Structures are given as C-alpha cells and as structure tokens.
Amino acid sequence: MAAGEKARLVVLASGNGSNFQAIIDACESGRLDAEVVLLVVNRPGAYALERARTHGIPSRLIDHTTYPDREAFDAELAAVIDEARPDWIIMAGFMRILTDGFVDRFQGRLINIHPSLLPKYPGMNTHARALEAGDLKHGATVHFVTPTVDAGPPIVQGRLEILDNDDVESLKQRIHGVEHRLYPLAIDWLVKGKIDFERAEKQSRPAVVDASGALIVPPSP
Numbered sequence: 001m002a003a004g005e006k007a008r009l010v011v012l013a014s015g016n017g018s019n020f021q022a023i024i025d026a027c028e029s030g031r032l033d034a035e036v037v038l039l040v041v042n043r044p045g046a047y048a049l050e051r052a053r054t055h056g057i058p059s060r061l062i063d064h065t066t067y068p069d070r071e072a073f074d075a076e077l078a079a080v081i082d083e084a085r086p087d088w089i090i091m092a093g094f095m096r097i098l099t100d101g102f103v104d105r106f107q108g109r110l111i112n113i114h115p116s117l118l119p120k121y122p123g124m125n126t127h128a129r130a131l132e133a134g135d136l137k138h139g140a141t142v143h144f145v146t147p148t149v150d151a152g153p154p155i156v157q158g159r160l161e162i163l164d165n166d167d168v169e170s171l172k173q174r175i176h177g178v179e180h181r182l183y184p185l186a187i188d189w190l191v192k193g194k195i196d197f198e199r200a201e202k203q204s205r206p207a208v209v210d211a212s213g214a215l216i217v218p219p220s221p
C-alpha cells in the first residue's frame with residue numbers, strides 16, 4: 001500500500017452482500033482508510049451487484065456454472081483480481097471452495113468471515129448446530145484463508161449470548177449484526193498492520209469483541 005494511499009480492497013460475494021455493505025459504509029464514513037476498488041460475484045442474481053451499482057463501485061460477474069472446472073474458474077477469478085491490484089481480498093458470503101493453487105497465490109492477503117466461533121462448526125448451518133447443541137454463546141470469525149476450508153488462522157471473533165427464545169432466523173439476524181461491526185474492525189487492524197498472517201498463526205487465541213464491538217479478550221501477546 002503506497003504511503004498516503006487508501007488500502008485497495010477487492011470484495012468477493014455470492015448473495016445479499018450485507019457484509020459488503022458494512023465495508024462500503026465503513027470506507028465512506030472514514031472509519032476505514034480503504035476503498036473497495038472492485039466487487040466480484042459468481043452468481044448472476046447476487047444483490048451485492050445492486051449495492052455496488054448504488055455506490056459507484058466497479059463489479060464483475062464470473063459465473064462458475066459457465067466454467068468447465070474449478071481450476072478454470074479460479075484462473076479467471078485470479079486474473080480479474082490481479083487486474084484490480086488489491087492490497088486485500090475480502091470474501092464476504094462467497095460460496096465457492098477455492099483451489100489450493102488460488103489460495104497459495106493470495107495467501108496472507110485473502111480473508112473470510114464465517115458465522116461461528118471457529119474452530120466450532122466449520123461448514124454450513126452453523127446457527128442450527130449451535131442451538132441443537134444447547135450452546136450459551138455463538139458468534140462469527142474473521143480469518144485468513146488457507147486451502148483447508150474454515151481452518152485458516154483467526155484474526156478476531158465476535159461473540160454474543162444465545163437467548164432462550166432464539167431460533168435459527170433470530171440468531172442469524174443477530175449474528176449479522178455482530179458481523180457488520182466485526183468485518184470493518186478486522187480490516188482496520190490489517191490496514192494498520194496490527195496483525196498479519198504470521199502473527200495470526202503464532203497467537204494462542206484470537207482477540208474477541210462482544211456484540212457492541214467492545215474488546216472482551218485482547219489479542220494474545
């Protein structure tokens with residue numbers, strides 16, 4: 001990132017894009033010293049495209065169903081990303097497993113948000129699984145991406161108390177609230193150099209914030 005320049009972000013999404021919106025809002029309000037230079041989606045109907053259009057952010061559709069295999073899709077995705085010269089590649093509800101080759105190419109600059117307190121509940125249906133298990137706490141994790149899905153070193157987690165009357169839908173909405181504070185915070189730490197892949201790998205446990213964004217567990221030394 002050139003001195004005095006805003007950090008360049010490329011966001012990858014597949015659907016609604018509420019996390020993408022939270023990042024746009026943080027950039028536009030100055031809370032984040034960064035700019036979204038490109039949105040890439042893999043599904044034609046992704047509402048994230050509408051959000052990009054509304055905020056004058058360039059966007060590209062790379063429809064994975066039109067590629068012969070993952071390698072071909074990832075090769076096009078990598079070329080489009082490189083063209084945008086990003087400092088960070090932000091996966092925000094991007095629903096494709098990326099090949100090892102792609103991840104190796106961008107490792108250390110590629111992050112993702114997952115709706116659970118990893119390493120608990122990697123994969124899908126995290127809210128239902130937390131409720132079924134009778135958990136008292138749940139949350140979201142921003143992590144560096146590695147070839148093994150949902151296993152990359154965590155940057156920061158957002159935690160909330162599960163309420164007695166929570167169901168999957170209410171928990172999903174409350175976790176979205178946590179995510180929309182958590183993702184801009186994590187990106188701010190990266191842009192300011194407060195954490196990087198190596199330090200995230202070495203830390204014994206990630207920092208944790210509560211639903212209001214207040215730090216409740218500091219980054220491990």
Ligand SMILES: Nc1nc2c(c(=O)[nH]1)N[C@@H](CN(C=O)c1ccc(C(=O)N[C@@H](CCC(=O)O)C(=O)O)cc1)CN2
Nearest residue numbers: 094095096097098103112113145146147148149150151
């Ligand atoms: N190599 C990695 N790829 C991805 C990671 C990762 O850590 N390493 N994180 C994911 C996480 N994720 C969303 O955030 C996610 C995980 C799994 C799937 C999935 O099973 N996708 C299916 C297709 C589903 C669909 O198109 O609806 C698949 O790719 O066959 C999606 C998202 C993102 N990738």
Ligand SMILES: NCC(=O)N[C@@H]1O[C@H](COP(=O)([O-])[O-])[C@@H](O)[C@H]1O
Nearest residue numbers: 015016017018019020093113114115
């Ligand atoms: N395993 C990945 C996964 O489930 N990711 C989740 O998809 C949602 C996307 O919402 P959005 O499109 O409104 O940002 C987010 O809740 C994110 O954690």
